[in-house]
Amino acid sequence: MNFLKFSLSLIISSYSILCFSQSADSVRVEKKSSNLSMSYNSSIVYPGVRVGVELPVQTISITKTKKSGKTKDFVEDRFVTANLSWYHHPSFHDNSYLTVGWTMRRTKQSGFVTEFSPEIGLSRTFLGGTTYKVDDSGNVTIKKEAGYYYALVSVGGGIGYDFSKKKHKPLLIFSKCNVFMMFPYNSTIYLRPAIELGLVYKPQNFLCMKVKSKHRNR
Amino acid sequence: MKNLFPIMLSFFVLISCQKEKISIGTNISDTFYLDNAGASMRLLVEGNTASKTFLIFVHGGPGSSSYFYNTDYISQNIENKYAVVYWDQRDAGGSQGNSNGDNLNLPQMTDDLKKVIELVKYRYGQDIGVFILGHSFGGLLTASFMTQGNNQSMVKGWIFTDGSHNYPLNDTLTRQMLLTVGQQQIDQKKNVDSWTTIVDYCIAHPGNFTFEESTQLGIYAADAETYFKKVKKINLQTMINENPTKNLWPVTAILLNLRYSSNAGFNRDLAKTEFSSKLGVVTTPTLLLYGKYDFTCPGGLEEDVFKRISSTDKKLAVSSISGHDLMLQDETFFCNEVDAFIEKHK
Numbered sequence: 034m035n036f037l038k039f040s041l042s043l044i045i046s047s048y049s050i051l052c053f054s055q056s057a058d059s060v061r062v063e064k065k066s067s068n069l070s071m072s073y074n075s076s077i078v079y080p081g082v083r084v085g086v087e088l089p090v091q092t093i094s095i096t097k098t099k100k101s102g103k104t105k106d107f108v109e110d111r112f113v114t115a116n117l118s119w120y121h122h123p124s125f126h127d128n129s130y131l132t133v134g135w136t137m138r139r140t141k142q143s144g145f146v147t148e149f150s151p152e153i154g155l156s157r158t159f160l161g162g163t164t165y166k167v168d169d170s171g172n173v174t175i176k177k178e179a180g181y182y183y184a185l186v187s188v189g190g191g192i193g194y195d196f197s198k199k200k201h202k203p204l205l206i207f208s209k210c211n212v213f214m215m216f217p218y219n220s221t222i223y224l225r226p227a228i229e230l231g232l233v234y235k236p237q238n239f240l241c242m243k244v245k246s247k248h249r250n251r
Numbered sequence: 252m253k254n255l256f257p258i259m260l261s262f263f264v265l266i267s268c269q270k271e272k273i274s275i276g277t278n279i280s281d282t283f284y285l286d287n288a289g290a291s292m293r294l295l296v297e298g299n300t301a302s303k304t305f306l307i308f309v310h311g312g313p314g315s316s317s318y319f320y321n322t323d324y325i326s327q328n329i330e331n332k333y334a335v336v337y338w339d340q341r342d343a344g345g346s347q348g349n350s351n352g353d354n355l356n357l358p359q360m361t362d363d364l365k366k367v368i369e370l371v372k373y374r375y376g377q378d379i380g381v382f383i384l385g386h387s388f389g390g391l392l393t394a395s396f397m398t399q400g401n402n403q404s405m406v407k408g409w410i411f412t413d414g415s416h417n418y419p420l421n422d423t424l425t426r427q428m429l430l431t432v433g434q435q436q437i438d439q440k441k442n443v444d445s446w447t448t449i450v451d452y453c454i455a456h457p458g459n460f461t462f463e464e465s466t467q468l469g470i471y472a473a474d475a476e477t478y479f480k481k482v483k484k485i486n487l488q489t490m491i492n493e494n495p496t497k498n499l500w501p502v503t504a505i506l507l508n509l510r511y512s513s514n515a516g517f518n519r520d521l522a523k524t525e526f527s528s529k530l531g532v533v534t535t536p537t538l539l540l541y542g543k544y545d546f547t548c549p550g551g552l553e554e555d556v557f558k559r560i561s562s563t564d565k566k567l568a569v570s571s572i573s574g575h576d577l578m579l580q581d582e583t584f585f586c587n588e589v590d591a592f593i594e595k596h597k
Contacts, residue, residue: 078496167370183349
């Protein structure tokens with residue numbers, strides 16, 4: 034848990050530094066509900082699931098005025114996320130990993146969403162078969178819950194559609210490509226791509242957070 | 252939140268596949284792991300376990316993988332008669348661990364091999380017959396195993412395929428072969444530019460090879476066999492393209508393990524390692540196979556083993572169309588020779 038606290042405070046303090054360097058037209062503090070997410074977390078062909086929570090930190094509504102005078106509105110949300118993921122690679126390993134991350138999501142008026150999220154966390158693998166130990170006298174024993182802990186770093190980007198914009202439904206669907214790195218893996222690193230297909234549920238009143246809401250003209 | 256992680260972990264443990272499964276049959280597939288000195292090494296047993304005859308592949312590299320040997324042809328022509336054990340050595344293929352690089356050395360890997368055999372016997376019965384097959388670096392590892400203590404009593408036969416049991420001799424033979432064949436090819440005006448580069452290098456580096464020279468000779472040797480049309484081209488790309496998902500390959504682990512092990516410091520120690528002087532203790536039936544176009548581990552190595560071992564039952568055979576990967580480049584020859592050898596000694 035100390036690791037989680039440390040990671041969260043690191044992300045939040047980094048965010049605070051960024052905040053001071055920005056100039057906004059109007060700033061207000063509002064209460065905003067957190068989101069819940071769930072996705073199919075496939076490592077190319079090996080299945081998995083991922084569940085998480087998105088804690089809102091900041092919302093910036095941006096109005097961009099083009100040279101022609103036309104305006105374009107979009108919203109940039111920032112979340113601190115916590116996710117628990119798992120995938121199953123038969124005969125290799127099952128991997129469950131807990132991560133905290135920083136999600137940057139941009140939503141257009143049309144509901145089209147793009148997002149990027151770096152994450153850090155802890156992975157625990159379970160080997161994909163019975164694991165034995167053989168001592169120097171040749172005696173064999175079974176090692177229970179065989180597997181390893183690894184540090185994990187992940188980056189991912191994706192697209193989606195936010196149904197709350199036009200259809201007033203508290204749902205967002207998304208598809209995301211992640212690449213994660215685990216270490217120390219056999220004294221080196223382990224890289225693995227993962228594809229997510231999922232849903233974000235935006236309840237009205239769940240883990241409400243005080244969020245800085247800004248409006249900015251560009 | 253505090254309780255969530257352990258609860259989820261327990262759930263995943265429950266559904267993961269760590270329950271012991273030992274299959275006896277004619278077409279089985281069992282995966283299990285050996286945990287030894289910081290590494291969990293993957294073992295896949297496929298084929299006919301009911302035969303009570305097991306062939307253990309000891310792959311090359313260091314850092315290659317046994318996944319590469321698990322071809323349809325071997326499944327149909329070896330696994331139908333015997334059980335084949337595809338063992339991924341430490342820091343190779345599907346083997347896993349944390350910071351275990353300090354244990355990546357030949358004595359530790361020799362101990363790993365001994366424990367692999369003990370484990371296979373524990374699972375499938377002390378009465379099974381075990382054969383070991385060393386390919387390339389696996390030749391050095393099996394030579395280390397066979398010449399240590401009473402290890403050879405654990406196996407019924409030793410198969411040495413395109414292997415190397417003596418790295419300094421290997422370098423000398425590779426240089427000699429590159430020089431001789433290269434000159435012939437230049438005279439026949441075949442791949443003149445490539446061969447000229449190789450021949451010039453060999454002339455400029457006559458012996459007492461440094462590690463870097465040895466590595467460069469290895470690169471030229473791998474290139475050289477590709478200049479002969481009759482030799483089937485085998486590389487990482489062609490092997491990975493052969494439907495890795497069918498065999499559940501952990502492709503990134505295979506590649507990253509290979510990158511780590513092939514660059515690891517212990518390769519410098521291997522460059523000075525030889526077992527020629529110890530081979531006299533070997534009395535186990537031995538089959539030696541090599542490809543005529545193998546520049547990486549030239550046939551002179553098999554001839555050296557053949558000459559030095561004390562086994563009365565030994566055979567040396569050469570494939571006329573193969574390079575360094577005989578079991579993939581001349582599958583019929585390989586399976587016929589291995590089958591006949593095992594049939595005779597099982």
